[in-house]
Amino acid sequence: MKECPVPEGIDAHRVRPSIEGGFKELGYSGPVSITAYGDQKQTPEYLLRALSSTGVAVVHIRSESTCAVMYEHMMNWREDNPPPATMMIITNQMLDVFDWDLARLQQQRTSYHLFLAYTIRQRAELIVDTRKEWLWEKLLLGTTTSTSAGELSTVFHCEYCSLDCQSLNCFKEHLSTKKHQLQEVIRPQPTELISATNKWGKNYAATPEYATAKIHVWWDMFDCPIPDGYDARLVRPSLEGAFKELGYSDPVSITAFGDHKQTPKRHLQALSSTGIDVAHATLATTTKKYNLFWAYSCRPWKMSVVLTSAEWLWDSLLAVSATKRHVLRNCSASAVESTGMFYCKLCYTKRKLLDKFIKHLSSKKHLSQEGCITDRRRRSKKLRLSWLRKHHFPETKQLKNAP
16 A cells, blocks of 8 residues: 555545456456555555545554565465456566565466456566566556445455454554554564465476476587587486486476587587487577476576476486486386487488588588578677667767767
């Protein structure tokens, strides 16, 4: 309520019917519960009375703890209200406070529809997926629905004392007592959001619906190359063995992306012999409703916003013990019989034979295509730098006239 207050000149009685009207325009007709958070010792009594008369619950929490307590209550609400269900947050702190954790929660098997209102537009694009966003004042001035206050229960809640009051007079009287003031001191509420996902496990056992689903691996050989002295023929069985330990049994297809003019021929031959496709490219891609696995050459300093089903250090994933190698070779026997394809993602061509692939990479046609891409990137970078200088470092008249 501090960041998104009821604007001056707008009747607080409009809050509930405006929110319900916004949902109704989008086709939502279910019951709506609303909770307003803020330092209610600072909120005018007429506002509290107007909100409570339309069934808006009111929570007293100091401003520095508002986001943390809101999020804790949201997580509790999620546990009590399984999807399909809808949540709406009215805040200017979505990008800085809520975005990361909500984005990870959204990637669970069951997700919620999420709506957002704010008084100031986000300065950058959100990671979390919202169904609709409103400017708070515009929403309050929009379509309203009729509300029967008699059907709605109102609660005034003090977070510090864990106390519910049914009347505004009782609530205001409580906030002025010495007992309450003491509780604010000895029971401070968290000021930092307590993440619901930062302790989630890394490697999950396969669920029945995914255990026999297709698996494709996109391998970036720039960042995660074949270690020195490593037998490249063990890449496929190592990956298949890691998936098998998690309960996945379907065949694995693998594509290795990289600048294969720099990849030793023996590595390309070894990868191809185990059915790994080789793609000559500079960059790569994917989306939703898939299990995502991630391997990296060095552990990220911060947990990724992307929710993965398993993560490995690349070297440890490839470090197959001698006792396991025979078993892993057996589980990939069908792949050994096949031969991987060689792709050039720049020229959109493919070759079955390694020698022809290497010959293509040194051809005039391919080198010309690489040159065009390099030139485009240089021009794009130059234009970007020019735009940044113009908009962020404008020259003054004094500088323009300088010799």
